[in-house]
Amino acid sequence: MGVLRHLGPLLIISVLILFVIADETVSSLVLDAGKAIDRRNFDAAESLYSRAIKLDEDHTGLLYCQRALTRRVQQNYDGALSDLDTCLAKKDGLSDRDYVYYQLKQHCEVLLATGNVDRALRELKSLKKFDLSSAEQQRKTDLQGRIEAARKIKKRLPSADLTAVKELLTLTPYDLKLLNQLCAKAIEAKNTALLVEVSRKMIDSFPGDGQAMLYGAQGKMLMGDVQSAYKLARRAMDLDPDNSDYLKIFRPITQTKRKLDKIAKAMQSGKYDLVVGESFDGPDIIKISVEKSRCQAAVKSKHSSAVSICTGAHRLAERLGDTEAVVEILLERSTAYENADDLDSAIADVQTVLQHDQTHATARDRLSSLQTAKQLADRVDHYKVLGVSRGDDDKTIKRAYKKLAMKYHPDRAETDEQRADFTAKFQEIGQAYEILSDPEKRAAYDRGDDLKQGGPGGFPGGFPGGFPGGFQFFSSGPQGGGGPGGSQGGFRFQFR
Template sequence: MVAPGSVTSRLGSVFPFLLVLVDLQYEGAECGVNADVEKHLELGKKLLAAGQLADALSQFHAAVDGDPDNYIAYYRRATVFLAMGKSKAALPDLTKVIELKMDFTAARLQRGHLLLKQGKLDEAEDDFKKVLKSNPSENEEKEAQLQLVKSDEMQRLRSQALDAFESSDYTAAITFLDKILEVCVWDAELRELRAECFIKEGEPRKAISDLKAASKLKNDNTEAFYKISTLYYQLGDHELSLSEVRECLKLDQDHKRCFAHYKQVKKLNKLIESAEELIRDGRYTDATSKYESVMKTEPSVPEYTIRSKERICHCFSKDEKPVEAIRVCSEVLQMEPDNVNALKDRAEAYLIEEMYDEAIQDYETAQEHNENDQQIREGLEKAQRLLKQSQKRDYYKILGVKRNAKKQEIIKAYRKLALQWHPDNFQNEEEKKKAEKKFIDIAAAKEVLSDPGTVCAEAAESVVGDLLGLLLCWLRGGVRWGRGASCSGPPAGAGDRFLALRFRKSSFRPHQTQGPCVPSAVGRPADTEAGAGFDSSLPAQATRAVGAPALTPTIGKYNSEGEVLGSFHLPRSMMNSSSQTCRSLTGKLGFQTGMYP
């Protein structure tokens, strides 16, 4: 389809030169021109040739006023109007030229062109036929014949388009209208007809484009403005809808449909603006209430329900109400699976609920649709980081007990939390899913903390046979370490890696180490000096358990804080895990270690 702007642009570049040729052809014509009119015509011609259209137009206005019967003055003014894209103003001047000089074929040919572009096919054909009967030049004859053929083709296509529309074949009608509007670019009625086809085919934005063109091509086109406003309203664009219906009322303030629509749009617009202001102020509960009012005000347009729920989802997320946010965001995503805003807000709610896998999935889906969103990138990185941290489970934190809690305290805390988070207590699917996850974590924490052997096995397995697994199993005193460990420097002359730690005697209990608690690793024993209260038979028990030499510690005396310093010599060949491995164990068991070269 050829846009009107591009056509007028081409006309503007061609017409000044056509005018100069016409002037040369008719320079000696008898027009009854006085000296002042002649002066205006000459000056206007020069300005037109220089592209100074506004100044040229002023000169031709003066020439027409000076001699209302001067067809050259009208023709030149029409040429300027066309160059400025004002075909409506040019058409009366061309008609006046033909009235004053019936055999002026150039003016009649040009008027035929304009009538054809406006879709006035019968009038255009009449002009082209009269050109052929008025002794035209060879070029004019060829042009008139060519335009007659084109006009006949447009007549045929128009008839086919109307037939297709009447039979509800809107796709075919659009195809025919596309071809017609490539030629009849200023035909308002055909654009309105195609807009109606687009509406029937569910393409409202294309319809809006045609209706906007029609509103400019036809004077006082209130119907076009009304349709544009209602289409924007159906699309959920209340601001543009309000703007367009106001244009309708400017043309006719008593227009009943425009006025009724205006009141509805204005009411809805006021509610939405108020809700958005509340969100900016951080008053999320009030904003939620406003958007609920929006849905009640316009329940028949699904777009407003979706947009309102999207913003309510955002409010719940920002107000740290994750359960409500997840529920409403999920409703939005059922209707619009690719809604980036709902995906981001639900992901934030999942983070609050510590549902990191779900948050990562939402952020990744959102990123597929908006790769450059910094908020999505940062949220995804945060979710991945929190997921990694969450995998280092702190069982004491899960049950809410201290690290020196006794078995009875652990069982009591477990029973209380198990009753609270049992999945049967929840009906909502999202809440039930959350409860199941919590219940599993609570059960796992109880299982581990009430069975020292289970903790030992899990620690050894977590390092996949690393010597630190042997270390943790060997220093087994239940799972309730005291203040944890602090590092000291290596002993003099230590050639291998050196691991040092401290622990309280009150929480250190010898434990028969067996099974997976002692990895089958071979190391060189170090000298052992038994400290007060230390079971020196423990290294030998560990050695018997694996049937091979085991690493043994050097145990010092209790210090002033009631702690025992233990140190281990580990061969370099067996300690290829970095200090990062030690930090990993620290995060899982709340146990600090240090390694030195």
């Protein structure tokens, strides 16, 4: 009994010491949390506040409010809202000014951000019993305006336009239920713009949410960005590998990526026939990538169906309104037309490109090249006329000319019809020899210069009184006369 009597005061002292130690520990934790906030290490600050709350659960009202601030900075709005609810309900350690501050600047803001607009309005109205400063009153008015704007737009959903939805997402960026509903609605309606906007906001607000990543992946797919879609879907699967709903979205994205990767690899390795034989049954926004590759491969391999394949790709690009793809495909098809010797169509395609972009350097260079090729194709091939090759020397060209001039001289014609043909042929031969026998003219012709053919007097080419190469023809009378044996038209040839 005496021992107990002595233990009594000691026990009381021990308990008091424990309280002091606990109080000092809470104080030190709060102090350390403040230092962590100064270093912008909010995760550490949240952890320190949590430890302080556990040490003194009966007097933690203000600690909950302080932890809520760190959670809000870390975008943990659900956690912040829970802490603020607890803090303001307890009112432990809160003065009226503290209460107004946390209610006005934190609680109602978080309620609005998470989409709890009706409750936010009620909490805001509860501040009527407090004497607010002019600054607080102005903040309350501004906040009330934003809350009511959000309520108005939410009532219009899902018929609200994209501009209104964007405004709502700005006001309530952490309303996960709303974000999920909007994404689902956008996918159902195939509304790419809405899905992209909402999923982007959802990922920003909930960076660790797998469903947000999958919505983002679907948005990227609708934009045709398969690589980004795959990265987002892969991140979602890493979070929850066994989620069957995730797999339903992940698998088709993966299959599409593999096909595009296969095509890209085949193009790089020059396996163009493999690419030409590919097909894709999916969204046009992704299919255009496949069709562009097929067009390019068909042109590079000079496939017989290159023009047809590129035309199909062009129609798809036009339907999508994808100007960049249209330009790319038209340039490819112009090459296909050129390979098929249809220079007029090739030029027309390049001119269409320049209608889209007059400064397109590649198109301008290509148009010049095609127009030169067209001029060369349209002009007489003097080498072909004389039956010689581009590399033949002057003697060979002269010999060929003389032979043909003798063969096709008009006076050797036996009928009027044949005379007309021989005359035309003879003129063509003379023109060819005039150009190819002159070194300067031949060089200019080989360069593709536009030479003015023909000269004054005599036959075209300007050689009156004879023909190039010292070849002269002397007629002894009209055709049909003759010497013995009925020879046609007295004539003889003389070479100088």
